[in-house]
């Protein structure tokens with residue numbers, strides 16, 4: 251492993267649930283000191299209390315749609331924890347609605363939470379990250395590699411993350427390393443929390459998410475890739491194959507995707 255996370259300060263957004271909560275558990279096992287951020291403070295406190303060394307970690311409520319708070323939050327992390335070694339831009343929201351039905355306000359909200367939020371937080375944390383020759387881990391999606399039914403704004407927000415963070419990583423290559431993570435279907439509450447055309451939580455659990463990759467396995471793959479400083483990692487089921495089919499057989503990819511049912 252190129253990276254050792256022992257005693258490192260790792261800031262995880264979206265830590266109240268799913269992949270973020272499991273990242274907290276596994277990074278703690280690797281010896282890290284954690285900053286746990288999301289909107290659901292009770293969920294963050296419950297997670298912290300269940301970790302092995304709760305006093306090592308900081309709960310820091312954060313709304314990714316409120317970027318005006320980020321400079322102050324970065325100062326809090328530096329004052330309380332001393333440094334920022336790793337920022338995991340994980341928090342995000344999905345979508346379950348056709349583009350034609352989705353209110354433009356909902357498109358903007360998804361872009362704010364999934365794209366502008368991580369971008370603004372990274373800019374605020376950048377001086378501290380560069381000082382510690384730190385690492386950015388960005389949770390994108392296979393939907394950041396190709397568009398899919400009912401995911402127009404979500405897919406756009408994830409594509410945008412690749413453009414921004416790959417550019418940033420080039421500019422800061424001497425003092426920052428980047429791992430882009432592209433999960434396929436992982437068994438979390440993502441579909442339940444996904445926004446419908448009006449911007450409300452769909453409250454529907456997709457059956458193919460329940461049968462998706464267990465979150466523990468997904469996070470083990472993320473930690474291994476980040477530890478090895480891989481620039482990109484994909485994980486999930488057969489949906490991940492579509493990324494390679496698109497790259498090498500684009501015409502066949504289009505035929506294949508048109509046969510997929512919206513889900």
Ligand SMILES: NC(=O)c1ccc[n+]([C@@H]2O[C@H](COP(=O)([O-])OP(=O)(O)OC[C@H]3O[C@@H](n4cnc5c(N)ncnc54)[C@H](OP(=O)(O)O)[C@@H]3O)[C@@H](O)[C@H]2O)c1
Pocket residue numbers: 263264265266267268269270287288289290291293312313314315340341342343344363389390391392432433434435436437438439440441443459462
């Ligand atoms: N599960 C999958 O199949 C899958 C596949 C590809 C990519 N991903 C990506 O993985 C990441 C984590 O998703 P998950 O699967 O773990 O889903 P999840 O269980 O719904 O977790 C989403 C997390 O994002 C946080 N979040 C949502 N809106 C936020 C906001 N405005 N401000 C701050 N935090 C916010 C939520 O916390 P609060 O509600 O407490 O704020 C929650 O902790 C997301 O970026 C998602 O796009 C997931």
